[in-house]
Amino acid sequence: MDFGFTEEQERLRKKVREFFQEELPEDYDWGGGAETAEEGQAFMRELQKKTAKQGYLTSGWPKEYDGMGLGYVEQGIVDEEFGYAGISWPSQLGLHLAAPAVFLFGTEEQKKKFIPPLARGEAVWFEAFTEPEAGSDEANQQTRAVQDGDYFILNGQKTFISGIYKPDFLYTLARTADTVPKHRGISLFLIPADLPGITYRALPSMGGGTQNDIFFDNVKVHKEYLLGELNRGFYHAMATFEFERTGTAFPGRVKRGLEEFIQFCKEEKRNGKPLIEDPEVRKLLAEMAVEAEIWKLMAWKAVWWFGNREELGPMPFDLSGMCNKQLTTAQSEKMSKILGIYGQLRQGSKWAKHEGRVERGWRSTRSLHAAGTLEIYKYVIARRGLGLPRIPAKLNAVIAQALDEKK
């Protein structure tokens, strides 16, 4: 067992940290929100390209695809640092979901088409999986893709698709066959986001981001945009979900948030005394530090496992995802508790404490359902990790029939 990093890895961490320190402006508002303004978006796109030039954006990718050819641990270090700097990449989903999927299931042509723009930090991807009837039940895809010569014709609707940047590509699922069970008739598509027939409707979310509806109205998709095997899309998607659920960026960001908040508690006075001298505040800060440490350990364990596993497939006990769901909420609540009545004041109020970050953070932790709710994580761990029984398919069928009859 060894929780340490090699000297070389520490050097990489230092270089990456310095790079971000150098590149971010004095008044950069770490921790989200900045990129929601147009000005912020433009800045972030430029920074992403600059980072790509250094190689840090794709440090874990093979050299022939413009990566640095480093290992998972090095990739984890870079991720932790960009999280620590408070950055979120416009092409996050492309880098962490679409790219691994293309590497795993794509043809040589597809790799040549999709990978270089991502490596240059240019292409923005949306993961368009969720539908009104297919949230966590991904197999229940209603969007249809009907083959017509060299093309597939797509019709349907996606919903709750997160993303604040204009996308270049969509990474999406559609039904290509009516099969029992449902998940054997689904295919995975990589679609240019501006094909005729695709329309978008955006809704701001409580946490400051945006959730989109995407409508496909007779969208003609060339068959070269089908990823992997026809009708095996569900399996491909499941295989790549684990790339979405592991990462060191989030704990890095949380650590930074806590450091900033502790600094604030040292500077802010209540009844003439710094906040940090209050025993109750100290206790909450210590608890948050413990949670941040747990999170870091769980994330690194997942990264380590990822680089050392023998075959593709979900880790039986990946608790790092549960940390994301469970501990962010706990942290924001504790910070809010420390601020008391001031915890509700939004950024911009002259009375807001800590620039209103706590209020914003609290709100954003109410909208953490991307990649599945906490309950879905628990359900997956219960079945895959602990081998607990599931409701038999037969019983499900009986329930479905009863519901039908009721209609």
Added chain:
Amino acid sequence: MDYLLSEEQEKLKETACQFLEKECPETVIRETREEDQGYSPQLWSKIADLKWLGLVFPEKYEGTDRSLLDLAVLYEEMGRVIFPSPHLSTVVLCGLTILSAGSEEQKAELLPRIAKGDLILALALAEPESSWDGNAWDAQGITVQAAADGDHYVINGTKLFVHDAHVADYVLCAARTKDSGQPEHGITLFLVDTKSPGVECTLLNTTAYDKPGEVVFNQVEVPKENIVGEVNKGWGPLARVLQIGAVMLCAQMVGSSQKALELAVDHAKTRIQFDMPIGINQYIQGHCIDVLWYTETSRWLTYQAAWKLSEELPCDMEVAMAKAWTSEAHEKACWHAHQVLAGVGYTSQKGVMTLYSMKGKTLQHYLGDTSFHLNKVAHEVEKWTAPEKPRGKPLGYWDIPAEEQIPAWEPWQELRKGKKTW
């Protein structure tokens, strides 16, 4: 970075698991707790044969020179079966103190005897006042006085929660020999023969039926050669040993939570109610996952602290975090397991889960509970500073009226109408 146990550690874990499952079933635990000794001398000599008593001692003292991480692996297995033994008192709390602070003669005389299983020691630290105050495991909590008198010292005072004192040959007593204003300075460690006149040990009755003692020192004379380490400078070595002890308690709790997890999941899969295994219910699954969550999070905090101790890296924060979290987590893990096991879990004559739950109370408080260690964490995080840059004002987002807060989306609508291209 490597999140696996080494081959040697795996082997140690396996051997320990097999031995303990065979030699220490539930019946043995129940029998042992009925007896006054509180441990089984036969098992004690068996684990001496397995070299568990000298595991972390150097070879020249009949030890096997293994690391503290190895010891943690062993403690995890001991926790898994609630192995009743004075191992922590003898080997860790006293043995390691003697190893780090003792004179060459003391080491050569005492350590091999410990390793062979011929000697039992107990650490007398907590006091009535300080244990109520929560400072029991810190230097400022030590008020029992030892006064120099010719070629010996005279100790007076009461120590509480002294585990294994009733069976110990010697009690290692931390006493104050000087009041200098600095609590860490002025503490001296005395090896007191329990048969000395004036030493009186009474057993305390606890939830877990383990038998910590109240040790009263009434004009107890201790020869100067029984001082371990330097006069007035006993806190330094003791502080580190207390950290090691705390991490070993964590490892024990991790093993215990692991067992709770196994019991709960097994029960959830096999107990049939309403014609189905109860584990099909998501409430039950939720409880099982909570046990898993508390077990795994405690495990990695503990391993990290044990690894840092082994590598002699600075780890005040990691140790405090591990004990703070694990103390609480173990109790919660047991609680959730109880919810799954229901009646099977709490019948005190039959349910094995009760043993884990009750033992938890001792482990939770011994060598510092959650608030004690959270205080230490707070002390450490206070030193954190945020990088000066970047820490600025928002980039204007919040100046935008709410209805216009998604400007990036507008062009898309226009694009559809052919007004813009991209």
